[in-house]
Amino acid sequence: MPLRHPWRYLSGLVVLVALGLVIWSLFTNPNLDVATIGHYLFEPYIIKGVGVTLMLTVVSMVLGVALSVLLAVMRLSENRVLSGVAWLYIWFFRGTPLLVQIIFWGFLGALYPRVVIGIPFTDxxxxxxxxxxxxxxxxxxxIALTLNExxxxxxxxxxxxxxxxxxQSEAAAALGLSGRQAxxxxxLPQAMRVIVPPLGNQTISMLKATSLVAIVGGQELLTAVQSIYSNNFKVMPLLAVAAIWYLALVSVLSVGQHFLERRYGKAGVAPARPGLLRRLFVSEGGPA
Known part of the structure; x- marks a missing residue:
């Protein structure tokens, strides 16, 4: 006979009741203004901000991954100069806050008012x-998001x-492959099984980190929301609009991460357990 766990059921009921009270409190609160949320959720300026957010995420992540592969190879290099430069880069950009880096690049003109390309020490x-x-x-x-990522x-x-x-590398060398070909x-194809899961998490973090670009007026989602509520003073409804869009985008990325992990993790994952309907209607030797 299965053991009964009354306290487990009671704690689950308490959590559900508490969650229901929070949701009821939010949707009945006149300061949240659900009508305003619905009005601005698909407003063209907000949609444009969503597009800029996605563009920043995709471009910065693609460039960041390409640069990270180069840095990782440099870190593993036997050349002490290359390894040291890669270590210094990683130490610096992981040691300084992303917000500081965004502000630095956003106000680079205060340090270098003009960009000049020419022959050094001549006119x-x-x-x-x-x-x-x-x-x-x-x-x-x-630039800031790419270098940090x-x-x-x-x-x-x-x-x-x-x-x-x-x-594996030794076998590739025995087959006559160069280091780059190996x-x-x-x-790299074998390493992807280890790389993909944390890289997916970094992509999701990158999406949310684009909200920091609002400090330099990057026209992404949070900047769009701020520009609207600075005029109509409906701060909470518009922040709710931003939260809904961020949750939607993160959910889509999470689904993509799930399929990528399945794609690259087939060799190291146990076979999936049959579903409930299959277990009910299909016996070990075939259909019941």
Whole structure:
């Protein structure tokens, strides 16, 4: 006979009641203003902010992953200069807050008012532009997010590369493959099983971190929300709109992460257990 757990059921009931009270309190609170949430949820300016948020996430993540692979290979290099430079990069960008980095790149013109490309120590100039024109808020946000994400992803990629048995590289060398070919065709595909799960988490964190771009006016979702509630003073409803969109985007990314993990983790995952209906209607030898 299965054991009964009355306290487990009671605690679950208490949690459900508490959750229901919180939801009821929110939706009956006139300060939340559900009608305003519905009005602005698909407002064109908000949708544009969502698009900018997705663009910042995708571009920064793609560039960050490409740079992180280079940094991870440099960290594992036997060349002390390359390894040291990669370690210094990772140490610096992981050690300083992302918000500080975004502000730095957003106000780079205060440090370098103009960007000049030419021959050093001469008056010969090939290109010259005002820094704020060359690096607007959106470009500054992409640079900051890319450099910061590359530092974190480099350690993820390095852990994945280390997880592959050294015998794989030796076997590739015995087959006549160069180090670059072995890395691309042998080591990286096997390392993906270790790399993908934390990399998916970093992508979700990156999506939420784009909200920090509001400090330099990057026109992403939070900036769009702030510009609207600064005019109509409906702060809570518009913050709720932003929260709904962030939750929706994170949910979509979580589904994508789930399928990627299944794709790269097939070799190391136990067979999935049959579903309830299959267990009920299909016997060991075939259909019941």
């Amino acid at each position: 010969i100039t090939f290109y010259e532009q005002v820094t704020s024109v060359l690096i607007p808020a959106t470009v500054a946000a992409i 590359a530092a974190y992803n480099a350690e993820i990629v390095r852990a994945g590369l280390i997880s592959v048995d050294v015998g 890395m691309r065709t042998i080591v």
